[in-house]
Amino acid sequence: MTRQANVISPDLIPAALYPTINALCATSIEVAAIIARAGLGQSLAAQVGENSDGDGQKALDVLADDMFEAALRGGDVRWYASEEQEDALLTSESGKYALAIDPLDGSSNIDVNVSIGTIFSIFEAKEGAEESFLRKASEQICGGYILYGPATCLVVTFGDGTQQYVLDPTKGEFVLVEKAMSVPETSKEFAINASNYRHWTTPVRTYIDNCLAGKDGPRGMDFNMRWVGSLVAETHRILTRGGIFLYPGDARPGYENGRLRMVYECAPIAFIIEQAKGHATDGETPILDRQAETLHGRIPLVFGSAHKVQRVADHHDLSE
Numbered sequence: 001m002t003r004q005a006n007v008i009s010p011d012l013i014p015a016a017l018y019p020t021i022n023a024l025c026a027t028s029i030e031v032a033a034i035i036a037r038a039g040l041g042q043s044l045a046a047q048v049g050e051n052s053d054g055d056g057q058k059a060l061d062v063l064a065d066d067m068f069e070a071a072l073r074g075g076d077v078r079w080y081a082s083e084e085q086e087d088a089l090l091t092s093e094s095g096k097y098a099l100a101i102d103p104l105d106g107s108s109n110i111d112v113n114v115s116i117g118t119i120f121s122i123f124e125a126k127e128g129a130e131e132s133f134l135r136k137a138s139e140q141i142c143g144g145y146i147l148y149g150p151a152t153c154l155v156v157t158f159g160d161g162t163q164q165y166v167l168d169p170t171k172g173e174f175v176l177v178e179k180a181m182s183v184p185e186t187s188k189e190f191a192i193n194a195s196n197y198r199h200w201t202t203p204v205r206t207y208i209d210n211c212l213a214g215k216d217g218p219r220g221m222d223f224n225m226r227w228v229g230s231l232v233a234e235t236h237r238i239l240t241r242g243g244i245f246l247y248p249g250d251a252r253p254g255y256e257n258g259r260l261r262m263v264y265e266c267a268p269i270a271f272i273i274e275q276a277k278g279h280a281t282d283g284e285t286p287i288l289d290r291q292a293e294t295l296h297g298r299i300p301l302v303f304g305s306a307h308k309v310q311r312v313a314d315h316h317d318l319s320e
């Protein structure tokens with residue numbers, strides 16, 4: 001790993017993790033600059049292949065993965081696992097961490113100039129790759145995302161609250177703006193891909209039906225709906241003004257456990273949300289109590305304001 005200039009203040013970052021976090025931030029500044037020029041040159045949304053899951057890979061998915069891998073290689077990360085690569089890579093024999101990454105989240109939004117991001121999760125590394133990643137999500141020592149939106153920001157937890165940093169593009173530095181983010185408890189917004197309604201289970205339909213019924217239904221109030229199609233952007237909105245996000249399992253072939261991957265999407269988002277006093281489950285069980293069975297395995301994800309997430313779990317109880 002080439003030593004990079006510091007682009008983030010070390011104050012709230014555990015010293016041993018600082019070089020890794022700094023490398024992620026430095027790389028994200030380069031990724032943000034590429035995204036900012038996206039409309040000017042070659043299409044970053046061009047389909048260039050398929051990942052091991054059969055998802056189409058866009059040029060920016062692969063480019064971002066190459067950039068993060070190169071930035072971390074030879075540093076403190078022993079195992080590097082990416083959405084874009086079938087197997088975890090040994091990136092440093094002497095590294096003490098295992099880092100899983102969704103290098104570019106929200107790929108379908110690349111060509112429409114809508115917010116996209118990077119999500120990452122860090123564990124203490126074990127000898128082998130599988131044992132390093134296939135363990136309880138509560139064993140994470142760091143979860144974070146970088147949002148490439150109108151502003152680029154880092155939201156991260158090391159298990160002692162959730163912090164937000166915003167990139168000052170004039171200085172090329174991430175500036176701490178919030179030491180302890182907290183998911184607001186009151187909000188009338190829910191986020192779900194409603195085009196899958198007919199494929200959902202009864203508890204999920206009932207929860208959403210009750211929201212849609214608004215003032216005339218059992219909830220006795222009107223709701224609003226949002227769906228960006230970028231998990232990072234939905235998470236950021238919920239951290240900022242509350243609400244709930246659901247990507248449940250459904251009846252479509254291959255969607256029994258929803259769409260989102262446990263290791264590099266659901267686990268770090270759950271860690272961030274729980275550290276901000278929200279809640280994250282698979283519909284019933286806390287995500288932090290779950291353990292991935294495979295590196296790219298999916299899991300249903302429900303997160304947001306704690307009482308809303310609990311209400312979804314209560315609906316699941318009723319159906320049994």
Ligand SMILES: O=P(O)(O)OC[C@H]1O[C@](O)(COP(=O)(O)O)[C@@H](O)[C@@H]1O
Pocket residue numbers: 055083102104105106107108193229230231232259
């Ligand atoms: O296509 P859908 O059903 O709207 O799913 C959107 C979800 O898929 C994702 O784009 C999956 O992530 P990738 O773009 O990293 O594959 C999430 O960001 C988002 O929440």
Ligand SMILES: [Mg+2]
Pocket residue numbers: 102104105106231265
């Ligand atoms: Mg993703």
Ligand SMILES: [Mg+2]
Pocket residue numbers: 061083102103104105106107
């Ligand atoms: Mg991705």
